[in-house]
Amino acid sequence: MRKALSPAARKEQHWAWLMVAPTIIGLLVLNYYPLIQTFILSFSKTKTFGASTFNGINNYIEMFQSPEFWKATWNTILFCILTVPVGIILALLVAILLNAKVKFKSGFRAIYFLPMVCAPAAIAMVWRWMFNGEYGIINTVLGTKISWLTDSKTAIVACAIVAIWSSIGYDAVLLLSGLQNISKSYYEAARIDGASRVKQFFSITLPMISPTLFVTLIMRLMSSLKVYDLIYMMIDQSNPVLPDVQSLMYLFYREAFVAGNKGYASAIVIWTIFLIGIVTVIQFIGQKKWVNYDV
Amino acid sequence: MKTGTMSRSRGVATGLTYFFLIVGSLLMIFPFVWMILTSLKSLAESVQVPPTIFPAKIVWSNFGEALTSLPFVNLYANTIIMVLVRVICAIVFSSMAGYAFAKLNFKGKNVLFGLVLVQMMMPSQIFVIPQYQMLAKVGLTESIFALIFPGLVSAFGTFFLRQAYMGIPNEIGEAARLDGCNQWQTFTKVMLPLTGNSVAALTIFTAVFAYADLMWPLVVNTDINLMTLSSGLATLKGQFMTNYPVLMAGSLFAMIPMLILYLIFQRQFIEGIALTGGK
Structure with missing residues (x-):
């Protein structure tokens, strides 16, 4: 007993289908078909030029037995640990400074945001030069003789520094828009009560900005777990420290498009998605403890 | 008396705010400045120890070399x-x-x-x-x-x-x-x-x-x-593995189109990205 649509409603429906058609067809061809393909490929052995045969969970077995794979997983997690907390805290600091009554506010904001509009390829290039062990300006300034990019201990630290430098402005702009939404009256009330600035920060600013902070954190974690371009540009494939720095997506790129193991590479991608899923779930469970939505 | 100490502490806070903002800005800009300065040095000067800050003699050939490669x-x-x-x-x-x-x-x-x-x-x-x-x-x-x-x-x-x-x-x-x-x-x-x-x-x-x-x-x-x-x-x-002056010139060429757009539409860039990212 379905109610027949009126002619006008039917017409509306036809228009709607027509208008979503390009996007939906595009998503099916460009994303959903490839998604299924990647999944199937991860259970296949690929030969040269496209042909592939089913080989069960062998790619996964091979992957879980590979020290290089586990090292890449650890490198990816380490990269997140090194970049995300420090990056977010610095971004919050910049956002708070920019939220104060300062002159040239938009000028400062524009400067911090600058790395966002530069291709990571170009940015990595100048940092490679600054981190250069023999002639780099960073060693000169610090008075050190560290081979930043060719020492297995420092290479990932150098990459993390560049990642933090690149993302501070973007995260700060997001956090700044959160700070600007906090009503001034809260601070006035706190001042009348004689609350110190530090107290105001922890009892007003932090809870009020926690939803924005949460979004920023999720976005930063997701993009750090997928890091590729920056490390690719900083650490060449011929660099002996590559195994100590290469992220999962770097390993994926090399397996899929340098070594030609598309099946094995697909298993790596599936694993990465799994990892991202776990981290996201943990975040969403953890947020209940610190994110404050009742404003 | 009380207002006096308050305004003084506010003055210190404002001073510190500017101090940190300016130090941070310098750290943000320095890599770009270093890119430009290096692109204007000869290869020999770029690997001089200790390094020079400003090019002793401005060399434009790195840009030509980047363009031809x-x-x-x-x-x-x-x-x-x-x-x-x-x-x-x-x-x-x-x-x-x-x-x-x-x-x-x-x-x-x-x-x-x-x-x-x-x-x-x-x-x-x-x-x-x-x-x-x-x-x-x-x-x-x-x-x-x-x-x-x-x-x-x-x-x-x-x-x-x-x-x-x-x-x-x-x-x-x-x-x-x-x-x-x-x-x-x-x-x-x-x-x-x-x-x-x-x-x-x-x-x-x-x-x-x-x-x-x-x-x-x-x-x-x-x-x-x-x-x-x-x-x-x-x-x-x-x-150009180690020829950094040419690499810096090439990087500048690659960055310039977006940088120019950014300088013109700076506010739209920042607000646009804040708008898309915040959702």
């Missing part, structure tokens, strides 16, 4: 075409779909919108191998179309513009219909012009990310004449 005209053209087509596709298709999802009733709406949402949550790398294989099968790798291909539609754009249309009161569309507009006219003449800010934000967002993308152009086009600025620069790195 990479086909920059092609790289610029390819990048501009890729960015432009991706932006146009994102705006046209996402506006249509975003409007339909926000304002029209149709069967399958929730399921189809679910497809949009789920795609947004997946990292693009999961699509790369099959997308590459699809193009390879029809012989379309090594082409400008290949650069555009993954950006033909935008799930994020659809979601984002749907939000924009949700913010427009239904009465406006109804009034247009009463005035005799059909569905398409209501969309193009009345509703679409009201989403200007969001369309601008989506334009900037799409352009910045397409321009920065490295893996896809690197994978799909290996012919240097068909590369983008990003993937071309990655190739230059291989050629």
